[in-house]
Amino acid sequence: AQSVTQLGSHVSVSEGALVLLRCNYSSSVPPYLFWYVQYPNQGLQLLLKYTSAATLVKGINGFEAEFKKSETSFHLTKPSAHMSDAAEYFCAVSGSSNTGKLIFGQGTTLQVKP
Amino acid sequence: EADIYQTPRYLVIGTGKKITLECSQTMGHDKMYWYQQDPGMELHLIHYSYGVNSTEKGDLSSESTVSRIRTEHFPLTLESARPSHTSQYLCASSDFADEKLFFGSGTQLSVL
Numbered sequence: 001a002q003s004v005t006q007l008g009s010h011v012s013v014s015e016g017a018l019v020l021l022r023c024n025y026s027s028s029v030p031p032y033l034f035w036y037v038q039y040p041n042q043g044l045q046l047l048l049k050y051t052s053a054a055t056l057v058k059g060i061n062g063f064e065a066e067f068k069k070s071e072t073s074f075h076l077t078k079p080s081a082h083m084s085d086a087a088e089y090f091c092a093v094s095g096s097s098n099t100g101k102l103i104f105g106q107g108t109t110l111q112v113k114p
Numbered sequence: 115e116a117d118i119y120q121t122p123r124y125l126v127i128g129t130g131k132k133i134t135l136e137c138s139q140t141m142g143h144d145k146m147y148w149y150q151q152d153p154g155m156e157l158h159l160i161h162y163s164y165g166v167n168s169t170e171k172g173d174l175s176s177e178s179t180v181s182r183i184r185t186e187h188f189p190l191t192l193e194s195a196r197p198s199h200t201s202q203y204l205c206a207s208s209d210f211a212d213e214k215l216f217f218g219s220g221t222q223l224s225v226l
Contacts, residue, residue: 043217049213104158
């Protein structure tokens, strides 16, 4: 069985500051991990995914995430926040490579202050 | 342009009505999914399909039903809507060889 826990339902940063969104997972099999972003009134978009090729994964819009097996974590970071990064971010896990059946976390709303 | 479309975007109806939420994709994907999302909560998979005439229930039990008569179309139906069905419904699709999901903009359903 898999599960995902996102620590912090709301995160607020200043423009230009580091963004850190936390995600911990539980999986009985080697996990596939994802970060999705949802802008207001839009569907979810894939930011990045981990599929065991490399522990540091680079995604779109300057985001990256590091898979740490010892900590069962997959935190999302961006060195410098932009106003346009304000959105809701979802971490997700899958135990299979291509079923598309994802287990999502509850989401973290990122607020970026000018 | 290849995309995934959901209609309506918002729907407010009375209890007991039958409703169908539409989802269509023009990406040629074999796999399609319906997720349910309550505010501040996780997305939960309620239905999925790996091809025409193939439908399965997801992890979260739902009174809704789905059909997959055409590859590009995956509608969700509630025979008798109730206030407990109030939620956001997100449709998604993916290629058979890839786990990357493409999501529609969602339907926000409110049952009074």
